Amino acid sequence: xxxxxxxxxxxxxxxxxxxxxxxxxxxxxxxxxxxxxxxxxxxxxxxxxxxxxxxxxxxxxxxxxxxxxxxxxxxxxxxxxxxxxxxxxxxxxxxxxxxxxxxxxxxxxxxxxxxxxxxxxxxxxxxxxxxxxxxxxxxxxxxxxxxxxxxxxxxxxxxxxxxxxxxxxxxxxxxxxxxxxxxxxxxxxxxxxxxxxxxxxxxxx
Amino acid sequence: xxxxxxxxxxxxxxxxxxxxxxxxxxxxxxxxxxxxxxxxxxxxxxxxxxxxxxxxxxxxxxxxxxxxxxxxxxxxxxxxxxxxxxxxxxxxxxxxxxxxxxxxxxxxxxxxxxxxxxxxxxxxxxxxxxxxxxxxxxxxxxxxxxxxxxxxxxxxxxxxxxxxxxxxxxxxxxxxxxxxxxxxxxxxxxxxxxxxxxxxxxxxx
Numbered sequence: 001x002x003x004x005x006x007x008x009x010x011x012x013x014x015x016x017x018x019x020x021x022x023x024x025x026x027x028x029x030x031x032x033x034x035x036x037x038x039x040x041x042x043x044x045x046x047x048x049x050x051x052x053x054x055x056x057x058x059x060x061x062x063x064x065x066x067x068x069x070x071x072x073x074x075x076x077x078x079x080x081x082x083x084x085x086x087x088x089x090x091x092x093x094x095x096x097x098x099x100x101x102x103x104x105x106x107x108x109x110x111x112x113x114x115x116x117x118x119x120x121x122x123x124x125x126x127x128x129x130x131x132x133x134x135x136x137x138x139x140x141x142x143x144x145x146x147x148x149x150x151x152x153x154x155x156x157x158x159x160x161x162x163x164x165x166x167x168x169x170x171x172x173x174x175x176x177x178x179x180x181x182x183x184x185x186x187x188x189x190x191x192x193x194x195x196x197x198x199x200x201x202x203x204x205x
Numbered sequence: 206x207x208x209x210x211x212x213x214x215x216x217x218x219x220x221x222x223x224x225x226x227x228x229x230x231x232x233x234x235x236x237x238x239x240x241x242x243x244x245x246x247x248x249x250x251x252x253x254x255x256x257x258x259x260x261x262x263x264x265x266x267x268x269x270x271x272x273x274x275x276x277x278x279x280x281x282x283x284x285x286x287x288x289x290x291x292x293x294x295x296x297x298x299x300x301x302x303x304x305x306x307x308x309x310x311x312x313x314x315x316x317x318x319x320x321x322x323x324x325x326x327x328x329x330x331x332x333x334x335x336x337x338x339x340x341x342x343x344x345x346x347x348x349x350x351x352x353x354x355x356x357x358x359x360x361x362x363x364x365x366x367x368x369x370x371x372x373x374x375x376x377x378x379x380x381x382x383x384x385x386x387x388x389x390x391x392x393x394x395x396x397x398x399x400x401x402x403x404x405x406x407x408x409x410x
Binding site for chain 1: 257258269271272273275276277278279280283284293294295296298299300302303305306307309310311313314329330333340341344347348
């Protein structure tokens with residue numbers, strides 16, 4: 001019996017896109033359920049039963065309900081993907097954990113926050129978000145001068161986790177010109193099989 | 206030949222403590238190297254060669270150099286710990302990834318930031334840090350009403366990752382009274398073999 005797979009998503013959310021993107025790259029069908037975030041649906045029942053923190057995305061995959069885009073990538077990789085997407089040896093797994101931390105901290109509070117301010121009018125510290133954006137992009141530029149992918153020699157969940165809000169950085173008025181290696185990495189990821197851009201609906205069931 | 210293991214640390218850093226704590230719980234010897242963060246040593250060479258983002262802790266374990274406290278926990282668990290500290294099945298691994306994200310985002314920008322303001326005089330938004338602290342602690346209180354540990358039925362790296370800045374929350378003037386289940390969980394973790402408190406040096410080689 002085919003399992004029901006639903007993704008609670010918001011079309012302007014880079015974290016939601018992150019999961020839609022990986023589902024598409026893995027060729028997994030799903031039903032996308034749009035959450036009315038502008039109307040506050042994510043902060044009320046019944047959505048809060050899916051994620052008490054009131055954030056999208058949430059994946060419901062048969063019996064499994066899971067919030068947090070990084071966690072969902074890890075789940076999908078372990079359950080459905082080739083092992084190269086999430087190598088389990090101590091060092092590569094730790095290096096991936098580091099980039100998942102960077103996605104949750106430096107990228108979320110850097111370029112993603114810069115975009116929250118410009119696109120959604122969030123009352124957050126724009127100068128701080130820009131300073132954090134420059135710091136993480138400077139590091140990524142240096143790192144990606146030495147290698148093609150964030151961890152090892154093949155794409156992993158680390159790349160997928162970091163992609164959306166770096167690709168969306170210009171919407172937050174972050175200038176990408178000083179980071180050509182980062183732009184090349186974005187293009188490399190966008191050339192992978194199954195890639196879908198942010199603003200086109202992913203394939204649904 | 207015994208491997209040289211060094212931890213670059215700062216004694217008031219909860220992220221440094223996180224790694225010292227897990228090393229102690231695993232009974233692993235190490236040399237602690239105090240970084241003069243007040244003097245800006247972490248933002249200059251040669252430290253920047255260890256971590257270009259200029260953050261402690263950094264672990265040097267033989268040939269491996271690794272930054273980011275969450276990533277170091279993952280490395281140590283995979284390399285040296287019993288499998289129960291980091292189960293690899295899709296769902297528990299993803300649930301752990303979720304709590305590592307929470308440690309990097311909601312806890313770092315909630316109670317850890319509240320403490321950066323009170324203890325270090327950081328010029329950050331105190332009201333926002335307090336709002337975020339209440340949100341994550343409210344979720345943890347609810348979650349820990351249903352279970353003893355953050356993921357599954359045994360302690361994992363998720364508990365170690367979240368412990369320090371929740372234990373330190375009162376230093377940021379976060380009132381823990383509304384979260385008795387969280388306080389019980391803190392006490393449960395502090396009763397595990399090998400536990401060391403923040404302000405006493407961990408066992409060194």
